[in-house]
Amino acid sequence: MTPLAQIIAARIRATGPISIADYMQICLLDSRHGYYATRDPFGAAGDFTTAPEIHQMFGELCGLALAQAWMDQGRPAPFTLAEPGPGRGTLMADILRAIRIVPGMEDATDVALIEASAHLRQVQRKRLGAVRHLKTVDDVGYKPLFLIGNEFIDALPIRQFQMTVEGWRERMVGLTDGKLRIGLGEPVALPRAGRPGDIVEDCPEGAAFVEAVARRIARYGGAAILIDYGGWNGYGDTFQALRHHTPEDPLAHPGEADLTAHVDFAPLAAAAMRAGAQVSAPQRQGDWLRALGAEARAAKLTAAGDAAAAQALHRLTDPAEMGHLFKAIAIWPKGAPAVPGFTALEAHADDA
16 A cells, blocks of 8 residues: 555544545645655656647647737736646746737736645746745636636546436445445435436536636636546546556555546536636637647748657647547636637537
């Protein structure tokens, strides 16, 4: 057992099984043994590679999309440019470089990073300098908010429920013969249809985060772009672990593997609408990046001697790579122009 597995097992012996949400929270954020508290998980030497680490064009295109939204809303100044879960700071660095070409934008920008890991905060300061770090989106203040979130929601804790002959029961982490195992808790009321064996997932923190972001955008202006892998009103067990770029049992090495789940964009969109903002239909990452000019950007970089640009474009946009699995949604104030590459959800409600 890892040190964190021993701690979790002792807690279960003392108080009983814990939810998958509690298990994820402990594994990822425990101050001594948690995954994000003890390592840099990104890149070839880590456990996974995100889109900003693949090539600079991803961050540049995200930055220019936000820049166009900023101009479309009258160039508000000052404004907050925020990123939750910014990793090494690569995406934000590329965005800041891209928006330098937009007159007046750089001077109006107040950069804020929402990061829970003290270790990653240090990494981000080395990359970006003296940026403002926040604990939650509630701390961003009252300026227009332009926010980018890439692979942030997938790491937030989820709860899982399984349909049985007795109705929905929550899937819990318990102990069997001294080893961590998934079992079922007591029946719970869940307003969702299902057949025996069906599993559904709920990410309360994700919906709460989106609602808080959308509420600020609806009131003060701005825009948000959220990019992650997932779908719409999905069923199934998507709880997963990645260690050394290889999938493994999420219970195998607590604190030493990245834990995530596919994002259900439907409740996120509903949360944004509850907050009074406009939300887009989900777009496939490949389609969205192409709409922003990814192919032209890659061709220009290739002509300038960037040999990696064409391969990066393929990886970011091809349906068999990241192009279809990853989706993006955008949030903006009602009455404002849509964020580039997106259309309002109502226009595609049947296709979402």
